[in-house]
Amino acid sequence: MSRPIELLSPAGNMDKLKMAIRYGADAVYCAGQAFGLRAGSANFNNEELKEAVEFVHAHGKKIYVTCNIIPHNEDLVGLEEYLQYLESIHVDAIIVADLGIFLLAKRVAPGLELHVSTQANTTNYLTTEFWKEQGATRVVVAREVSIKDIKTMRESADIEIEAFIHGAMCISYSGRCLLSNYFTTTRDANRGQCAQACRWKYSLVESNRPGEYYPIEEDQHGTYIFNSKDLCLLKHIPELYEAGVDSLKIEGRMKSVHYVATVTKVYREAIDTYLKEGKEWYVRDEWMEELEKISHRPYTEGFSVEKPDETAQNYGKSSNTQTHDFIGLVEGYNAEEGFAYMEQRNNFKVGDEVEFCQPHGALVHHVITKMTDENGEEITVAPHPQMKVRLYIDTPLETYSMMRRKCKNQ
Structure with missing residues (x-):
């Protein structure tokens, strides 16, 4: 090519x-x-x-x-x-x-x-x-x-x-939407303030037929017909x-x-x-x-290939899903002493099974066995936002690698 x-x-x-x-x-x-x-x-x-x-x-x-x-x-x-x-x-x-x-x-x-x-x-x-x-x-x-x-x-x-x-x-034609304009008083979707009203929970009913709802399947979360x-x-x-x-x-x-x-x-x-x-x-x-x-x-x-059918909508809920949390950012690696300089992005601790997504290299898996604060004092947990941590790992890591951990519900 x-x-x-x-x-x-x-x-x-x-x-x-x-x-x-x-x-x-x-x-x-x-x-x-x-x-x-x-x-x-x-x-x-x-x-x-x-x-x-x-x-x-x-x-x-x-x-x-x-x-x-x-x-x-x-x-x-x-x-x-x-x-x-x-x-x-x-x-x-x-x-x-x-x-x-x-x-x-x-x-x-x-x-x-x-x-x-x-x-x-x-x-x-x-x-x-x-x-x-x-x-x-x-x-x-x-x-x-x-x-x-x-x-x-x-x-x-x-x-x-x-x-x-x-x-x-x-849900609207390339973003040309007025739902936000009508459902909020100040948020014009076409001027940068979309409230994402299409993600809200809805039930449809025709005014002359009260009690007759839009015939779609609905679960305990509600019905998200525009989502x-x-x-x-x-x-x-x-x-x-x-x-x-x-x-x-x-x-x-x-x-x-x-x-x-x-x-x-x-x-x-x-x-x-x-x-x-x-x-x-x-x-x-x-x-x-x-x-x-x-x-x-x-x-x-x-x-992309054909007009989407009803399966292109997410009727059950409007929230997102993910399998992993981003919990730390690598700011450098000390090859002589075998540790990564980390900035904490979410609570992590000794014993956690983590992985590192590198900008260019392969995915690295690791179990945290030792870490210290930025002064070299050994710690078992990094609880503070943007806390500086030395995390000991034998595998060299690229700067700006993201440390991730499986979500608790996975």
Whole structure:
């Protein structure tokens, strides 16, 4: 395989951004304090955005900033200056859904590359051609299109195609949702404040037929009829590559560091293995095992091959599941004395069976037999958040490895 394909990871804050790069992302996408669709994420102020650009570029990677709200007039205040600032710090592109923002960026910050957000609902080749003519360099296709349709769209116009391959799915058309607007007084989903009302528990009844409920199966948890499963297209990497997709995108700016790093590593290994093996490639069991360890809903292939049926929804509950907890971060390894410098992320103790997910190396299993505090005093438990610990282990560990432990209910 000769054509490169980009792995694009989410970055809700600086910590997640750096871990995404360290765990194999070719590019990251993030948002500033305004104009992005994830107001619930920490996001980046202007100085942090500058620092993020410098870090990413120092590693030879790319960074895209989302400006993908559907704005009302009052939302445009300060936008011109913000776009010019993004141009001045040399972000690699901005992701835009609204035609007005698109046109303003072309006028006031012509050096910015323009990527068309999935919020713009690009579902056909004519729209792809339109965005190419307007000056966009990339289109993020709607999640409602199949891989077959993506191939047609890619062939119709000389423009990059980005497609989601993993993460949360929206019940509405590529995120164009009004549930949050109606059920809350201030949270506009299309201006970055979605309350995820689709994850709530519902019963449906027609007003003229009181007591006659929507005929679906219901258990003791309730009925979550709008609650989509999470997208996972790991096994479709070959088809996406052959369809001409230029960038494979992971959803998750509001997810944890553990999620971002783990999913990025899995897809990095899967992509690199495919580019090496070609037709001999297959999905490794350990990749799917890793994707079960992070917080997620059950997986679906969405619209990738065919229109999803009723099995694409998660009717039983809205909460996520995971098999492992992230409990510590490796900050270095002392080879002479055989211990890892750890930062505590969750309570752990002597006797715990743990594993280390490394940025590049293999998974390492270990039973904790000895650890000390940062002063060298032996301890049996690390109970304090971000506590510095020396954990004795013979196997050298890469810096930024994540220490994990099976969840208690596993």
